[in-house]
Amino acid sequence: MNEVSKFLKLSxxxxxxxxxxxxxxxxxxxxxxxxxxxxxxxxxxxxxxxxISFTAGFILFIPLVSLVLHPLLVNRAGQRETFHIRALLANxxxxxxxxxxxxxxxxxxxxxxxxxxxxxxxxLAKVFAIKTQARGDLTFEFYCFNFVxxxxxxxxxxxxxxxxxxxxxxxxxxxVGDFVAAFSFAKSQLLLISLYALLIVSAVLLPLLYAxxxxxxxxxxxxxxxxxxxxxxxxxxxxx
Numbered sequence: 681m682n683e684v685s686k687f688l689k690l691s692x693x694x695x696x697x698x699x700x701x702x703x704x705x706x707x708x709x710x711x712x713x714x715x716x717x718x719x720x721x722x723x724x725x726x727x728x729x730x731x732i733s734f735t736a737g738f739i740l741f742i743p744l745v746s747l748v749l750h751p752l753l754v755n756r757a758g759q760r761e762t763f764h765i766r767a768l769l770a771n772x773x774x775x776x777x778x779x780x781x782x783x784x785x786x787x788x789x790x791x792x793x794x795x796x797x798x799x800x801x802x803x804l805a806k807v808f809a810i811k812t813q814a815r816g817d818l819t820f821e822f823y824c825f826n827f828v829x830x831x832x833x834x835x836x837x838x839x840x841x842x843x844x845x846x847x848x849x850x851x852x853x854x855x856v857g858d859f860v861a862a863f864s865f866a867k868s869q870l871l872l873i874s875l876y877a878l879l880i881v882s883a884v885l886l887p888l889l890y891a892x893x894x895x896x897x898x899x900x901x902x903x904x905x906x907x908x909x910x911x912x913x914x915x916x917x918x919x920x
Contacts, residue, residue, distance in 0.1 A: 696751040703748035704900045711738055711745075712896050715888055732823060735888045736830035739880065742903070743841025749907045753849055756915060830885055834877035838910070839866045846910060851918070865917055872913065876906045 718734050843862035847853065853861055866873050883902035887895035 700748055700751040704745060704903060707745045707748065708896050708900045729819060729822065732826045732889060735885050736826045736833060739830055739833040739837060739884055742834065742837040742880065743845065745903065746842045746907055747845065749904060750849055752908055753846065753911050755850055827881070827885065830881045831877055834880040835874060838873060838877060839863065842910065846914065865914055868917065869913060879906060
């Protein structure tokens with residue numbers, strides 16, 4: 681009887697993990713589809729350089745995508761977390777609103793920067809009535825700025841979005857306690873978190889800019905690896 685219950689438990693965990701992998705792959709497809717629609721519209725209006733700003737903005741949705749990876753969490757007893765659909769939907773509703781607002785704010789600022797420093801005579805500059813003196817072509821600086829900002833977005837998304845939700849599932853310290861623990865962990869492991877942020881940026885920007893179909897494969901793999909590593913790193917850190 682015990683053997684049967686163990687087998688059913690393992691099957692349930694395996695099924696939950698399969699659902700989790702399937703959902704993160706589906707989320708990657710959705711992001712890829714949105715990126716291609718945006719790229720086609722930008723090309724139609726001769727705004728292709730703006731595409732990097734949208735790809736950088738996609739990183740803000742990392743906390744939302746990471747919610748589907750919670751069944752991969754390993755608790756202190758070495759067991760997999762179960763999949764709670766109600767908790768998932770509640771977290772999705774909260775994070776989706778915050779992340780969407782952040783994305784809109786960023787894109788508005790990106791349009792202004794593009795119109796000021798890249799193309800002062802662009803369609804966007806005319807629509808938003810942005811007037812400025814010619815400053816020359818600062819395309820390279822615009823790209824560098826977006827890469828750096830994407831890294832900061834990635835870092836912020838992990839510290840403010842991914843880690844508090846992860847800690848809530850493992851320790852449940854309360855809303856404030858989860859954020860405090862997330863900041864404490866990030867502060868003590870800043871170099872490691874910065875490296876993870878750089879990997880996420882590389883998995884999002886580079887494929888979407890230079891090898892778009894590779895994004896569907898690279899992004900979910902990198903996200904799963906980093907999420908599971910954060911799980912293990914936090915458990916080791918909290919024991920010390």
